[in-house]
Amino acid sequence: MKTLPDEILLHIISYLSPPELVGLQYVSRQLWSLARDNNTWKRLCFERSEGEKRRRRQELAADLDPRLAELLRAAESLPGAFPTDRHVSIAGEELQRDGVRRKKTLLANWDPTYSSEKVNWYQDYIHRHAPHSMSWFQSARHGHQDDNLHHEATGAGILFDGDGMADKLVAPLEDGSISIWDASGSQERRGRIIARSPVGLLANRGSDLDYETRLKQSQAIMTETGAVECVSIDSRQKKAFFAVQNILNEVDLDTLRVISRTPYPFPITALSEAHHPTPLTVGTNWTIHLHDTRKPPSLPPETRTELIGGTPGTSYSRLETGDFGGHVSLSQPGALSILHLPTTRDWDGNGDIWVGGRFTSFLNFDRRYFPRLRGTVHSGARLSCLTAIPYPFIPNDLRLNSPYPSSALLRAKSTPGYTLIAAGEYKGKGSLELYSLSSDPSRSINPSDTRTTKKSHTCYQNRQTASSSKLLSVAPHGTRLVFADGEGNMKWVERDGSTFVRKLNINDTATPNGAMAPEEGWGEIVQKILPTVSPSPSSPRATTVPLGEDNLIIWTGDGRLGLVGFGGEAFREAGQDELEEAAMEHDARETRAREREYGTEMRRALEHQARELRWLRGYGL
Template sequence: MKHLPDELVLHIIAYLEPAELVNLQHVSRHFLNLSRDNNLWKSLCFSHSAAERRRRRLELSTDIDPRLAELIRAADTLSNTFDTSVHDASAPSAEAQRERNRDKRKQALIANWDPSYPDEKVNWYQDFIQRHAEQKISWFQEAGSEDCEQGNRRREATGAGILFDSDGLADKLVAPLDDGSISIWDASASSERQGSLVAKSDIGLLSGKGSDLDHYTRLTQSQAIMTETGAVECVSIESKLNKGFFAVQNVLNEVDLNTLQLVSRTPYPFPITALSEAHHRTPLTVGTNWTLHLHDTRKPPQPPSSVRCELIGGSTDTSFSRLETGDFGGHVALSQPGALSILHLPTTRDWDGNGDIWVGGRFTSMLNFDRRCFPRLRGTVHSGARLSCITAIPHPFIPQDLRLGRPYASPALLREAKSMPGYTMITAGEYKGKGSLELYGLSSEPSRAINSSDSRTTRNPNAYYQNRQTVSSSKLLSVAPHGTRLVFADGDGNIKWVERDGSTAVRHFNLNDFQPRSSSSSSNQRSQLVNPNPGANSEPWGDMVQKILPTVHLSSPRAPSAPAAPSADGASSLGLEDLVLWTGDGKLGLVGFGRESLFPLERDLFVDALEEQRDRDGDQVKEREYGAEMRRALEVQARELRWLRGYGL
């Protein structure tokens, strides 16, 4: 076959299954390059997608009610739009014409399914791995583990942020711990020490408890301070300047990550609940329970007396048409508490959409601000859901009618919609006790964008989509873009991937299925040494993911990864788009696909059976059992509340 042209070889190997294509890569360098063909794997991603599998099942189904089958096929308008028949079946060219029609139909189906955009470069081989390969979780060293030097007390991470390199790839994972210190782990996919702890600051650095106190007092007081507020978006990393911003109660700490020394402390009038992404060109947006502020790192911190303020008799009106904002010392006062997530849209764009800052939280509307006119409110967009997380992808929103292929719609309309400049804002939260995943279009084209107004909210039905039926039965806690898909986590510990339409399921798993159970057998203990789990000595306690952090920055040219030719040893840029998880139990994990061990450095664990027995019978186990019982009681109460809401109570 080495004398055949590449086009003919590609046509032959296109009939192979994915597992056979992977084996073919080991034959020679020539077959390695051919079997990584991007169009070939794009076709495989389509043929193995949920939408295509459903369509094929409908075509082959013969045992269902004919009237029901006709109704289902009528709903799948795209498959009925393209006719593969020929006018004259007896003509000599009928078979060739029928084959050309089938190819046209397949290309049209692929174009309708294609989640990518014209200016987007996708490595479809890696995309197929992320869609179908087995997921693996490895846990970062010492995060959420028990410290023997501190009386077997669990060291829990109270937040997480990623320090990216110049290529936009994860280099370090930075997290504050409940003892008031800051830990830094190696998060580079090309490093042999990935997952290991590389630096740690002194205890009490963030909590303000210095060496003037004894160790036990400093530890207990720091733990009480670090775990009081419980904000999720409490860490923001500035990768250009190697700085980190950490919110602890009502104080914003600026830390130099090179030396792990405190640069400044800025107090705010109320506990900080959200931080925006840090960027050296724009001020940091700080959200507290009742206010919003712009924090400019170039200005020296003001004394506490100049920022101290008090809200008396706040408005009890739930209507967002009366959100009062104004210049109260350069900050925004909110009529309702709870800003939980702040999104900064990129400022380097050739169009001015609906502002630079979006704020969501426990209130049911998103607040829109223009940084140039801050603190004046530019407008609001009513969602109805209480949002936990807001993010965006630098691609325009595609209406559902174009994605589903409405009858007689031209494929040119889909290409035109994808070619428009714009962003898609993605939100995750809770609506009437169930999960809510929402997409909003931000574009220079009025017909494809939501509009925010100071007096009254106006929305375009072709510029947003809200999925509150099939996402989750519990609240969504975090959402992030992952390649050509969206990934989100809910309160039950589930991590789910959907297509960019926000509804088509791709894959899912539960975090608690990856919590190893303790066992007295040495074989089970040895199996846990490959990817050691900080909680390996305890049963799963219903953990959940509070925050999802992609290891590739959206501004990186590798987001999503462009097709890369394999190197001399057969390696390429695979395995870069992983996900960092911060769980409710204070653990930090890395989710990857198709590899036996995400962390190349194997760490030795020495397990003492007597210490295991003591831990099982000790106070820590009793505390965890009590926490598990309380969680189950709260879940029962939440189900009862949802049941009562169904009757209007």
């Protein structure tokens, strides 16, 4: 084997199944390297992809009797109707019979990557097909055990290291405190609380109040607004911003002390990412502001405003403090998600700030001219989450029905740009939308042009039904997108936003104490998805992601914090061993108590029987 060229060995191992390839890695260093060949795992991802399986079934249906073809099309909608392993073996055999050019064409049309993107396809295959694991962070369910109280997380954010990998998980709790968990340590340490602030810190309830009063008032304050995007972490400065009602708290994560408290005129509903020195964008129920941490809070003598969708007014007496030279007044409440795009990107005719919410249009601003509105893009859906990937959107018409990779597809993949991704609700259904922001004006939306979504070549996907219930969060995950809906589902799709990859319902997994989740129709939902690899175009990004580290942290509706992993074991919740030991000891004490009670009852019964015998003997019986 050592004398054979690597090309021959790669051709031989191409006939092995994924489990056999994994086992081959343990034979030698040479075979370990060959069994991790990127092209081999890319081909396996392609052969097992839902799009390729559907194409094979369509080709098969074209050669069948029309009645059988109709049955095959009907079976397409049934989950599990086509066993994966059997289909992949058939697809692999047919691909072997296809010409070399045709195989390369099919692979190129499916390929979700871009010319400048590097992907570890072995890890990508694990994300697509390996079993998932669900781990829970300490106290996400049981609280801090002081007075046996249950403290829920009211938000979540990640502190990334210099490589763009998750280092710490930061969350405010309902008692007004801040907790920090280890998100990058060893299996034994990961998920444990490593720092915690005093109770009532964010609610501004100090030690001048007794503990019970401080706790009750903090809980009432922290849970009143219920904003999802209420935490923003500046990984460069190691600072965190927490929105509590109408107060923006700036906290030093090294000391867990509040640096400043900035009031706003209405309850805060959304925060953008914090990335020094870019100002933070703050959205309230009725206004949008820029918050520059370098400038001390002050009340300007005159307020500049722009009313969106309404008639300008002359009175702004309802604005109090915290306004740094201008704000946007909304005619409809409220901003729920704010996205920052980097100012250093190739110009695409759009501004740096995108705002989505309960109103049915995206709002676009150029930070240099804020608060002037640059333009709007009509969606029709009510949006709950915005995110982006640093590549332009490629519509299906460039990929499908092509006998070979078109020059337009190759040109679109090499053009710099971004994809704006929005999740929300349209007519009671979950809506997933994708819009291209490209330096090619013919294929990019432009909010300053009211005809932008009416152009035939504009690349966007509007109001696509992705779920039977509202979508709550969306995030990029490797070469895929993942979103969560109102029924507890997490669903992965390709970057086209529609091709299914895999699905998970967090209510189908075991709860932290080992009991099964509640029955269907009642359970938890995922309010926010946080990738452990920095997804932000403005934040530092890991060049090489260690195997098994590209996971997802979730914040649930019940205030729990968990981690969804792939192909590995779940880490054990800190304190679970002690809880189980305490439970076993409790059971043992109860058993001994029942034994003593049984012994006492038996002794009483025997004594009663002995008295009856003595009484009978007195009568000569």
